[in-house]
Amino acid sequence: AELLVLNGPNLNLLGAREPQHYGRTTLAEINDRLARQAQAAGHRATFFQSNAEHELVERVQQAAAAGVAFIIINPAAFTHTSVALRDALAATGIPFIEVHLSNVHAREPFRRHSYFSDLAAGVISGLGAQGYELALAAVIEKLKTQDP
Numbered sequence: 684a685e686l687l688v689l690n691g692p693n694l695n696l697l698g699a700r701e702p703q704h705y706g707r708t709t710l711a712e713i714n715d716r717l718a719r720q721a722q723a724a725g726h727r728a729t730f731f732q733s734n735a736e737h738e739l740v741e742r743v744q745q746a747a748a749a750g751v752a753f754i755i756i757n758p759a760a761f762t763h764t765s766v767a768l769r770d771a772l773a774a775t776g777i778p779f780i781e782v783h784l785s786n787v788h789a790r791e792p793f794r795r796h797s798y799f800s801d802l803a804a805g806v807i808s809g810l811g812a813q814g815y816e817l818a819l820a821a822v823i824e825k826l827k828t829q830d831p
């Protein structure tokens with residue numbers, strides 16, 4: 684199946700950005716692992732990162748037309764602010780898993796609220812870069828039971 688991995692603002696800086704929160708792994712390294720993990724399971728993952736809310740909204744809208752079966756998304760700071768990105772995901776109806784590298788519940792109080800979690804198939808927070816791989820493993824399992 685077709686899978687989409689979305690990353691929000693400042694995640695292009697992974698590796699160098701506040702490593703005490705986000706680790707030393709770059710987004711390119713994360714995406715490379717996910718691409719191989721998806722391919723090994725017979726799926727195809729595409730990747731998109733943007734610092735711009737409207738670009739993420741448009742990418743989600745396109746995902747429906749592109750027949751994307753599952754989305755893995757780290758909305759980054761938009762987690763706590765973006766009704767628009769939430770609405771885009773709700774509009775497509777494509778199931779998604781929300782991933783955060785850091786444990787958002789162990790940080791500033793404003794990070795505890797997510798505009799996405801109640802719509803998400805699941806949420807992974809605090810497991811670093813491995814969180815994306817765990818999300819993809821879950822997606823792969825879900826797609827097995829969904830396939831006819």
Ligand code: DQA
Pocket residue numbers: 692693694757758759760761762782783784785786787794
């Ligand atoms: C984040 C957590 C957010 O609160 C923050 O704004 C980010 C990254 C994470 O992956 O831990 O940019 O989504």
